Amino acid sequence: MPLDTDAVLDRRQLRRKLTFWRVAAGLVAIAGLAAVGFFGARSAGYFSARHVARIEVKGLITQNDEMRRMIEAIGRDDNVRALVVNIDSPGGTVAGSEALYRALREVAAKKPTVAVVDGMAASGGYIAAIATDHIVSRETSITGSIGVIVQFPNVVQLLQNVGVKVEAVRSTPLKATPSGLEPTSPEALAALREIVTDSYQWFQRLVKERRGLDDEQMRVASDGRAFSGVRAREMRLVDTIGGEPEARGWLADRGVSRDLAIRTYRPARRGSLPFVNAVAAAVVDAVGLSDLGERLRASAIVAGIERSALDGLLVVWQPPTP
Structure with a gap:
């Protein structure tokens, strides 16, 4: 049965309204994305x-x-x-x-x-x-x-108390020492102290050069x-x-x-996309x-x-x- 004229006109008017709001919603979404993109790009250093x-x-x-x-x-x-x-x-x-x-x-x-x-x-x-x-x-x-430190736990006594003994086969006596799972030899401690000393001297040299300190000033400043x-x-x-x-x-x-x-x-952020991170930061700042x-x-x-x-x-x- 054919629709009367009023019904046809109502449907056309409803269709126009739906189209208008769809277009408006699309424009708002595009404008929002553009704004977020702009602020994100600015946070990343563009347009600076x-x-x-x-x-x-x-x-x-x-x-x-x-x-x-x-x-x-x-x-x-x-x-x-x-x-x-x-x-x-x-x-x-x-x-x-x-x-x-x-x-x-x-x-x-x-x-x-x-x-x-x-x-x-x-x-x-x-x-x-x-x-x-x-x-x-x-x-x-x-x-x-000003100083350098290396620390490691020695659990030898604990392992002995629970009846555990750790065995190791090494290519040389100082390989992977000290381990903390066995008594530390004087040679292993000496090797580790040499590394600490090298790094400590590097640290002292940086401070002396950058701050212009003499030997006595360095002695006082670098005692840790x-x-x-x-x-x-x-x-x-x-x-x-x-x-x-x-x-x-x-x-x-x-x-x-x-x-x-x-x-x-x-x-x-590690493992994240830089631009996405910048956009997210901009959104967080905005709110x-x-x-x-x-x-x-x-x-x-x-x-x-x-x-x-x-x-x-x-x-x-x-x-x-x-």
Whole structure:
């Protein structure tokens, strides 16, 4: 039975409304994706104007290729006029600290760099600080702890108590020693001490060259102690007492305008796509949750995972735990 005229007109009007809202929804989605893409690209460094870069060295320092590549990109970017390195770290592995030091020195060869010790720049954290041209510290910050340590548990007595004996066939007596599963020979301890001494002398040489200390000053500064910011200033381990405003003042004296915006750079998450990570960061910032990632990284769970991954020689300061 044919439809009357009113019914046909109603259907056509409904179809037009549905089409309108579908098109509108599509345009809104496209605009949203474009906005997120724009802010993500800007976070990744595209469309950038001249600015001061800020990076954060927090927690335990280990080998981090993402951090190294990010620092190298900062060094190549002509829009980055200077680099501020915010440090709050007790140190980490010797190899990771050396890699970070070398990356920062490459940037320092091209543009002014300044370290700001927010809470702690001890041991490997201090290696990162001396890679910059100028060090600013809080009065109560902890710094120094110039030294190297390697630790391993010796569970020989425990194994004996439970009736377990570990046998080993070695190509040479010092292969894979000390192991902690058998008594440590004097020769094994001597070989390990030689490695520690080599790394310690490398650390001392960096401090002496970068801070211009004489032999007596080095003797006092490098006995393994940590120092407050005030004491470190007296010992010439840091340059200025203060925070980021003092760092910007030092940069201004070197022609880097205080009016330049400061932009925080963060390395891409390991195993993630850099652009996707930048877009996600932009979305989180847009909804006011910019501190969420930092809280997670600083959580005890993450710190425990990082700590369990440490192996080999360490340049790290850690208060004794019960």
